[in-house]
Amino acid sequence: MFLEDIGIIPSRGKEPLQTENSRSVINLTRRGFIAGTGLFVVGVTLAGCSSYEEPIVDPDSLDIPEAGPSPLTEVQGGDATPALWISIEEDGTIKITCHRSEMGQQVWTAMAQIIADELDADWENIEIVQAEGHERYGDQNTDGSRSVRYNFHRLRLAGAAMKQMLVSAAALYWKIDPSQCSAALGKVSNNEDSDTLSYASLAKVAAKLQVPTEADIVMKEPKDWLFINKEIPSVTVPKITKGEGQYGIDVHVPDMVYAVVARPPQVFGGTGSVKDAKALAVPGVLQMVKLPDAKPPAMFQALGGVAVVGVDTWAAIQGRNALEIEWLDGSNASYDSENFRRAMEASTERSGTVRRSRGNVGTALAAADQTISAQYYAPHLSQSPMEPPAATARWTGDKLECWACVQDPQRTRQTLSDLLKIDKKNITVHATWLGGAFGRKSKPDFVVEAALIAKEVGKPVKVTWTREDEVRHGFYHSASAQRLEAGLDITGKCNAYLHRTVFPTIGSTFTAGIDTPSDGEMSMGAIDVPFAVPHLQIESGSAKAHLRIGWLRSVANIYHAFAVQSFAAEMAHAAGRDQKDYLLELIGESRLVDPNAEGASYSNYGGSVEEYPIDTARLARVTERAAQMADWGRKLPDGHGLGIAVHRSFLAYVATVIEVKVAADGALTIPGIWLAVDAGTVINLRHTRAQMEGGTLYGLSNALYGEITARNGTVVQDNFPSWRVMRMDEAPRDFEVEIIPSNSPPAGVGEPPTPPAAPALANAIFNATGKRFRNLPLMGANRSKLDISANASS
Amino acid sequence: MAITLNINSKDETIEAAAGTPLLWVLRDHLKMTGTKFGCGVAQCGACTVHVDGAPKRACITPHDSLENAKITTIEGLAGTAADAIRETWVGNDVPQCGYCQSGQILAATALLSEKPKPSDADINAAMSGNICRCATYMSIRRAIKQAAEKL
Numbered sequence: 001m002f003l004e005d006i007g008i009i010p011s012r013g014k015e016p017l018q019t020e021n022s023r024s025v026i027n028l029t030r031r032g033f034i035a036g037t038g039l040f041v042v043g044v045t046l047a048g049c050s051s052y053e054e055p056i057v058d059p060d061s062l063d064i065p066e067a068g069p070s071p072l073t074e075v076q077g078g079d080a081t082p083a084l085w086i087s088i089e090e091d092g093t094i095k096i097t098c099h100r101s102e103m104g105q106q107v108w109t110a111m112a113q114i115i116a117d118e119l120d121a122d123w124e125n126i127e128i129v130q131a132e133g134h135e136r137y138g139d140q141n142t143d144g145s146r147s148v149r150y151n152f153h154r155l156r157l158a159g160a161a162m163k164q165m166l167v168s169a170a171a172l173y174w175k176i177d178p179s180q181c182s183a184a185l186g187k188v189s190n191n192e193d194s195d196t197l198s199y200a201s202l203a204k205v206a207a208k209l210q211v212p213t214e215a216d217i218v219m220k221e222p223k224d225w226l227f228i229n230k231e232i233p234s235v236t237v238p239k240i241t242k243g244e245g246q247y248g249i250d251v252h253v254p255d256m257v258y259a260v261v262a263r264p265p266q267v268f269g270g271t272g273s274v275k276d277a278k279a280l281a282v283p284g285v286l287q288m289v290k291l292p293d294a295k296p297p298a299m300f301q302a303l304g305g306v307a308v309v310g311v312d313t314w315a316a317i318q319g320r321n322a323l324e325i326e327w328l329d330g331s332n333a334s335y336d337s338e339n340f341r342r343a344m345e346a347s348t349e350r351s352g353t354v355r356r357s358r359g360n361v362g363t364a365l366a367a368a369d370q371t372i373s374a375q376y377y378a379p380h381l382s383q384s385p386m387e388p389p390a391a392t393a394r395w396t397g398d399k400l401e402c403w404a405c406v407q408d409p410q411r412t413r414q415t416l417s418d419l420l421k422i423d424k425k426n427i428t429v430h431a432t433w434l435g436g437a438f439g440r441k442s443k444p445d446f447v448v449e450a451a452l453i454a455k456e457v458g459k460p461v462k463v464t465w466t467r468e469d470e471v472r473h474g475f476y477h478s479a480s481a482q483r484l485e486a487g488l489d490i491t492g493k494c495n496a497y498l499h500r501t502v503f504p505t506i507g508s509t510f511t512a513g514i515d516t517p518s519d520g521e522m523s524m525g526a527i528d529v530p531f532a533v534p535h536l537q538i539e540s541g542s543a544k545a546h547l548r549i550g551w552l553r554s555v556a557n558i559y560h561a562f563a564v565q566s567f568a569a570e571m572a573h574a575a576g577r578d579q580k581d582y583l584l585e586l587i588g589e590s591r592l593v594d595p596n597a598e599g600a601s602y603s604n605y606g607g608s609v610e611e612y613p614i615d616t617a618r619l620a621r622v623t624e625r626a627a628q629m630a631d632w633g634r635k636l637p638d639g640h641g642l643g644i645a646v647h648r649s650f651l652a653y654v655a656t657v658i659e660v661k662v663a664a665d666g667a668l669t670i671p672g673i674w675l676a677v678d679a680g681t682v683i684n685l686r687h688t689r690a691q692m693e694g695g696t697l698y699g700l701s702n703a704l705y706g707e708i709t710a711r712n713g714t715v716v717q718d719n720f721p722s723w724r725v726m727r728m729d730e731a732p733r734d735f736e737v738e739i740i741p742s743n744s745p746p747a748g749v750g751e752p753p754t755p756p757a758a759p760a761l762a763n764a765i766f767n768a769t770g771k772r773f774r775n776l777p778l779m780g781a782n783r784s785k786l787d788i789s790a791n792a793s794s
Numbered sequence: 795m796a797i798t799l800n801i802n803s804k805d806e807t808i809e810a811a812a813g814t815p816l817l818w819v820l821r822d823h824l825k826m827t828g829t830k831f832g833c834g835v836a837q838c839g840a841c842t843v844h845v846d847g848a849p850k851r852a853c854i855t856p857h858d859s860l861e862n863a864k865i866t867t868i869e870g871l872a873g874t875a876a877d878a879i880r881e882t883w884v885g886n887d888v889p890q891c892g893y894c895q896s897g898q899i900l901a902a903t904a905l906l907s908e909k910p911k912p913s914d915a916d917i918n919a920a921m922s923g924n925i926c927r928c929a930t931y932m933s934i935r936r937a938i939k940q941a942a943e944k945l
Contacts, residue, residue, distance in 0.1 A: 104889070104890030104891030104892065104928050105890070234889075236889075237887050237888070237892070240889045240892035240896075241895065242828070242869070244828070250827035312818050313818050313821070314814045315814075317834075385927055386830070386840060433892070434891060435830070436893060436927045436928060467832065467833040690890060690930070693930075698927070698928075719834075719835055719837065720835075720837040726929060726931075728921040728922045728924070728931045728934070729918035729919075731931035731932060732932065734932075
């Protein structure tokens with residue numbers, strides 16, 4: 001039973017929504033409908049109603065014209081054919097397929113809001129079906145903060161097309177023109193009399209009708225939206241509060257056994273001799289499976305080592321503890337992150353590869369009245385979702401079925417096909433709920449492990465990563481060193497700006513030996529710098545990777561925004577100016593910035609620059625708004641400071657003001673945070689605010705405590721607390737979010753709050769203490785206070 | 795050797811190796827997966843259950859030390875404090891990914907059972923052992939205070 005539930009994870013089903021808020025939304029909706037159409041529906045109870053008295057209309061009783069193929073298979077975003085996304089059941093349930101992975105960003109709710117709105121469905125009848133990994137859904141890669149951006153148009157089309165087909169079905173039945181019908185709240189009404197037909201009763205007829213063309217589909221005006229851009233409660237939360245959510249680690253299939261893996265400490269280290277007698281003697285341990293050593297490039301290969309299989313997870317863990325393995329050094333054996341840091345810092349002192357250039361920065365720097373420069377460092381980080389990676393695999397003959405907490409079930413399927421050399425048609429990948437992801441779970445190496453081990457064992461196997469595994473064998477956020485230099489004129493205005501950035505590239509995970517940052521990484525906060533400075537140059541250096549480098553919530557924006565927005569405040573200080581005023585002056589007059597006109601290869605998160613330009617007016621607006629919300633410039637108590645930072649990422653604009661209180665001994669508290677976001681059209685106001693809070697705190701946790709280091713090619717940290725993360729008592733006291741109303745196309749919301757968090761914090765600490773922190777983390781695992789002594793290294 | 799544990803007011807017969815933590819007995823043997831694995835070393839609180847009403851980390855508690863105890867998991871958590879917590883958790887959409895929230899709800903319910911009107915310091919003391927990587931901390935604090943109002 002569990003098994004059947006995994007592929008189609010039921011949502012809250014037909015339980016009534018449980019909050020006052022939700023009821024008021026639904027009720028308002030109904031009043032709007034009734035008032036808007038002048039209809040009163042007598043004798044039908046709407047509240048909580050999911051089955052209707054009318055019989056199902058039999059298609060064979062009607063003269064239905066032959067339907068051709070769907071004309072919506074290749075609209076913007078992919079296939080918008082309604083049947084791919086919407087299934088209307090006889091009991092009134094409307095099943096909506098969500099092809100993106102639910103990891104806390106509330107994508108189930110958001111996708112349902114978009115479809116249900118155009119469909120004019122009754123929200124209480126919505127149920128979510130999680131799609132398996134398959135090309136028919138188009139892009140399923142749930143990262144890059146783009147689920148809404150990629151799917152808003154086509155899912156609206158799908159909902160609206162379905163509604164039109166239901167209306168046409170009713171018109172056929174009543175033998176009237178569709179224009180004489182209207183649809184709302186899951187029913188079609190005959191405008192000529194009081195007849196209504198539920199969507200359920202019309203579904204079989206609608207399914208036989210021609211899917212309309214995009215040109216013939218009428219979508220709603222934003223003012224008519226019922227669910228989009230509203231405070232719709234989450235469809236997942238009621239289950240979560242009862243412990244009913246099913247995550248990758250919760251999967252159970254009959255006859256399953258449990259595995260953990262002892263992996264080589266170094267990436268591309270090997271497995272030498274294995275003594276497993278003691279491990280096999282542990283009660284409940286069943287067998288060992290030796291995995292092949294990984295070879296460069298890492299891609300999403302299993303890391304090798306030895307799997308321990310047991311009757312439960314605990315037996316497998318105990319067995320692993322008893323294993324004696326001689327690990328072999330590999331190509332990364334000498335990696336020491338401290339030495340590497342010094343080498344990267346030194347390389348920022350040398351000219352790099354020019355990635356964008358305006359004017360002549362060298363000449364302008366030489367002619368400046370005042371020059372300042374600063375060097376910044378940010379370490380490796382681990383994504384560390386609360387649910388560590390976990391995957392279950394089952395072989396039936398040559399067919400492989402996997403259940404896993406993956407951000408991209410399609411890429412998972414392709415990876416399994418490539419690495420296990422089996423035809424993709426023989427592979428099924430079910431995405432479960434994800435207990436957080438932050439980029440880690442778009443790398444399906446753990447699913448590959450499950451498939452390899454299950455094949456050897458001959459039974460279904462669940463592989464669970466312990467926290468130690470997750471911290472020590474990750475795809476790490478890249479460590480980075482940066483140097484910025486500015487030339488100011490006699491008035492303090494910035495005339496020249498030079499930014500050098502050095503970091504091992506994510507590309508190294510896919511192409512062995514590559515040591516140059518990609519255009520995509522440079523497009524995250526470096527070459528897209530929006531400053532109105534006459535002479536500007538962005539350069540990159542070279543750095544080889546010695547760990548698996550991967551993406552983590554907001555990726556290269558983290559270190560770039562930290563350096564650039566810290567340096568903006570350093571320039572303001574050098575000029576004797578207010579941080580916020582100086583930042584607005586750097587942003588300059590309202591205009592669209594085009595890095596490509598200055599020699600850059602700017603990727604703009606895959607969005608077109610026509611639809612998603614770099615708009616300095618929007619940057620300035622969020623900056624001014626956040627400053628107003630924080631009452632910037634107010635008199636602060638001793639030891640308090642306000643800091644500001646603004647950053648555009650994933651096509652959204654976020655400005656953050658942080659207030660800190662730093663005691664004389666360096667003890668830090670955060671009394672308040674004020675954040676303004678312009679993310680274009682926002683689907684769910686409540687969940688957008690939640691992302692702003694959570695994304696900011698994720699950034700602050702990394703900035704204050706986050707640090708992964710390596711010695712002898714081996715990651716030093718292993719679990720909480722040596723890998724330290726923010727806890728309740730360290731969270732800010734107040735957090736105010738304002739979402740700027742916008743009709744612009746949807747941008748991202750999951751990642752954009754993270755980049756401004758660290759520089760706003762560092763800028764606030766500077767204003768509170770006069771001490772400039774340029775190296776992350778500010779505290780690390782062991783400090784409980786900031787080191788604000790004058791002679792401490794910053 | 796089989797032993798009997800009282801879990802959510804039901805006697806369950808368990809056959810697991812001596813010393814196996816309650817967490818894995820719940821998850822792997824009883825298929826009660828509401829209790830989560832987060833760290834295995836009592837540092838994150840994802841595995842929080844109640845033992846005789848008090849919060850306990852199931853990941854380091856041997857199941858065979860609990861023969862005479864009453865164990866409550868998220869699946870069986872009930873009572874006025876639990877109802878109030880669940881209601882404000884839903885009302886505020888506290889969870890994001892939700893993975894840590896069984897533990898958060900167990901910890902918050904134990905807090906309110908002990909201190910119906912907790913201060914900020916009480917909340918910090920009771921909840922700082924429960925990590926949330928989505929960082930729903932401010933929502934949790936808000937929801938606990940609203941739940942306290944209802945009691």
